[in-house]
Amino acid sequence: MEAIKAKNRISVLGDGGWGTTLAIHLHNKGYDVTLWGVFDDYVASLKKKRVNTRFLPGIEIPRGLNITSDLREAGEGKDLIVLAIPSQYMRGVLRKAKPHIDRRNSVLVSVTKGIENKTLMRMSQVISDELGTVKLGVLSGPTIAHELAKGMPTTAVAACGNPDICRYLQGIFISDRFRIYANDDVVGVELGGSLKNVIAIGCGISDGLGFGSNAKAALLSRGLVEISRLGVALGAKTRTFSGISGLGDLVTTCISAYSRNRYIGEQIGRGKKLKQVVKHMQMIAEGVPTARSAYELGRRHKVEMPIVREVYSVLYKNKNALKAVEDLMTRKMKVE
């Protein structure tokens, strides 16, 4: 791995809140950055307004930051390609991008949290499945986009089996307000970031029912136990789930007023139906498809996941939210 060049050429695929935030962050660090979005008309509006009104309102996109909907422009000649595509669209975008990506020389980093429904694959698995062998890492953590965009202190984990790529990614993203830890457990980091959204929906349901911090803390800590259990069955290390990308991300998502997943749960706890809630949302809430994937993974690997099961039942089987929480609380007394 070479040292970080003075002028890295970087592209960010995906113009959601997090993709846009990272593009601005990297531009401000002095790199040559291109932000790619799939919709021509929305990209045109981004270029004109220099604000991502839909996904990152109130944050200016600097003039020098290149914006495009052309995958060739976003793919060719890049040192680093940041993949910030919603999980269920990742594969489709990669297929179109593949001819333009220099798989020998570009480093790729996934910042997407989710599990593909059809294949139950993590994002790095989807990427390898489509692109073959590439220099690939993952960046994940408690990263509410607009907080980093406003310069509030934020941390994340750069995960990769190759320590050189980890160090490269640390160096690329780090700043005095964005602290990056390294971790070689890619499976654990990706699962933590994906599965926490399901627990966040559960915490939202509890909020919507009018319950307090005690209930939320219980859901959160028992939820982390479930996530770790499934993670270990899938080859992750237990301790990763206690770190920034596991526990940390889970906490942020469960407490932030900005978390879409927690919000969906809250609305359902108040008596709304999933379809009603999702219809009025502009953004994709990854926890909704991930609840299905997590439930299937748990069944397939015979891992006991009571909270995931109840969230799944509320979302997809029309189970009453209060009944679901009561069923969780009145399970047999047990050892922790």
Add this chain to the structure above:
Amino acid sequence: MEAIKAKNRISVLGDGGWGTTLAIHLHNKGYDVTLWGVFDDYVASLKKKRVNTRFLPGIEIPRGLNITSDLREAGEGKDLIVLAIPSQYMRGVLRKAKPHIDRRNSVLVSVTKGIENKTLMRMSQVISDELGTVKLGVLSGPTIAHELAKGMPTTAVAACGNPDICRYLQGIFISDRFRIYANDDVVGVELGGSLKNVIAIGCGISDGLGFGSNAKAALLSRGLVEISRLGVALGAKTRTFSGISGLGDLVTTCISAYSRNRYIGEQIGRGKKLKQVVKHMQMIAEGVPTARSAYELGRRHKVEMPIVREVYSVLYKNKNALKAVEDLMTRKMKVE
């Protein structure tokens, strides 16, 4: 250990918010409950008003619940004695209560979170130190008092080396809204409950500085790493810190608007001095003395505790709060 009798005689020593809540909870379960407070005049007011206006406003104390400031009445002939005395006063109360406690037959359970400043002892150590060999357990967890008092779902851990005592305590406290897990790691459960208050002060400081969920989640997860590290050096099990009484309690304390420790941090983050903040508080914030104990324990056992050190420096060494957070964020890049 005998089975739970239909009419257990239970006393709760300590008429703070949590002691009062537990006394009401146990009374409502049908036990014969006595609540003891140290101040004659406040006890008289409790008996008259049947509301703990200072520590648990808005919650009625049922008529049948006996209230006293007489230690003989609270100590003699009890099946279970619940110790809910602030940590720095625990030893003094025990000395006075000792002649009235049937150490062969009564079970004792500590629900106090803290570490004695002078000796750096946990509460169960202080109790054994004063009373000798007793049947002793610990109850700890994410238990904001007024939430349980209002019937919101709550969980806690009953910890004891003796599984019979664990089961006894589970049976005594459990209800359909209060779920009790068992754990044999007394050291881990007590340290988790005590040290989290220091991290909560840190989270409050971050809130007071105007930072967001990302920063709080980072403090919380790196804080848990520190707590676990110290805990393991003191003989606790790592996994206890990922459970209800570790992570769970930490989360509640860091997010609840009702947490006194988080509140103190928030005021300091906004520029106030510790003395000013504490002067206006009716309740004791355990995290303030515990910050000193935790700092000393870390030094003594050579455990790296950067967050505890910064909180200690802000509280006791007049360090600037923003500088403390910046010093945490700009430490050398590292592996998680």
